[in-house]
Amino acid sequence: MSRPTLLFSTLMGDEAKSIARGLQRRDPDLLDRLIEQYQYRLFRYLVYVTGSRERAEDFFQETWIRVLERGHQYDGKSKFEAWLFAIARHLVIDWQRSKKAQSLDTLTDPEQDHSGIAAKNSRHLSRSARIALPGRIAN
Numbered sequence: 191m192s193r194p195t196l197l198f199s200t201l202m203g204d205e206a207k208s209i210a211r212g213l214q215r216r217d218p219d220l221l222d223r224l225i226e227q228y229q230y231r232l233f234r235y236l237v238y239v240t241g242s243r244e245r246a247e248d249f250f251q252e253t254w255i256r257v258l259e260r261g262h263q264y265d266g267k268s269k270f271e272a273w274l275f276a277i278a279r280h281l282v283i284d285w286q287r288s289k290k291a292q293s294l295d296t297l298t299d300p301e302q303d304h305s306g307i308a309a310k311n312s313r314h315l316s317r318s319a320r321i322a323l324p325g326r327i328a329n
Contacts, residue, residue, distance in 0.1 A: 206266040213261025225254060228274060235275065239282050249285075253278040 212220035232253065236246035256277050264273050 203266075206268070206270055208266075209270045210264050210266030213257070213264050216258065216261065221254075221258060224257070224270070224274075228271065231271075232274065232278060236278055236282070239279070240285075245285075249278060249281050252281055256281070 209220065209224070229250075233246060233250050236249045236253075237243055240246050240249060253274065257274065260277075264270065
């Protein structure tokens with residue numbers, strides 16, 4: 191490995207360890223900086239995987255809530271960005287799984303009203319803390 195590559199790799203590792211320590215302390219300034227740094231990429235990714243701007247907004251908020259709640263699990267051995275996007279991806283996968291289960295319920299018992307599940311999930315997300323969304327959608 192050349193010297194510039196080794197230096198860059200060391201700096202990246204130091205940054206990841208610094209992020210890990212800040213998340214363990216639940217440092218609000220660090221969280222603000224991370225949101226500012228990753229908000230546009232994360233939001234674009236979520237719009238892409240969900241196909242819905244509104245749903246992406248919900249997942250965007252939920253992803254940052256998870257970062258705050260589970261920041262102590264980030265150890266700094268990998269890039270923070272990879273960990274962040276893995277959280278977002280798993281939230282979407284869980285949503286897709288529950289959506290499939292709800293569709294199957296509707297097929298097997300069409301007389302029963304299954305809309306309550308979606309309404310309950312929607313209320314849960316709307317009660318979550320509002321986190322700054324990219325651009326004008328923060329309202």
